[in-house]
Amino acid sequence: MSEKIVKESEDFEGKDSGWILEEILKLEVHTNRYSPFRGSSSFIEVPKQIAKTKAIINVINKKDSQCFMWSILAALYPNTSNPKKTRQVIPPPK
Numbered sequence: 001m002s003e004k005i006v007k008e009s010e011d012f013e014g015k016d017s018g019w020i021l022e023e024i025l026k027l028e029v030h031t032n033r034y035s036p037f038r039g040s041s042s043f044i045e046v047p048k049q050i051a052k053t054k055a056i057i058n059v060i061n062k063k064d065s066q067c068f069m070w071s072i073l074a075a076l077y078p079n080t081s082n083p084k085k086t087r088q089v090i091p092p093p094k
Contacts, residue, residue: 002027005024009021017028043058043059043060043061043062043067044058045058046058056076057071057074059071059073059074
């Protein structure tokens with residue numbers, strides 16, 4: 001990471017900016033451990049201010065990780081009664 005910072009500062013100085021990096025007094029790097037979703041659901045609650053606009057449908061799929069499939073089905077087979085429930089967006093039998 002420090003090599004990248006040095007290279008970018010050298011590139012910047014090389015563009016005739018007139019600026020020179022003399023020293024770095026402090027460098028903090030914060031990292032977080034990656035932890036994928038536990039269990040079998042990919043549902044994430046939408047912030048209330050977004051949900052109130054009713055501009056999106058956030059299908060509640062707590063039994064699987066097929067959020068993309070549910071969003072496509074909700075778009076293809078709109079249901080005004082309760083579009084957030086997975087059983088409401090399942091296409092009707094043909």
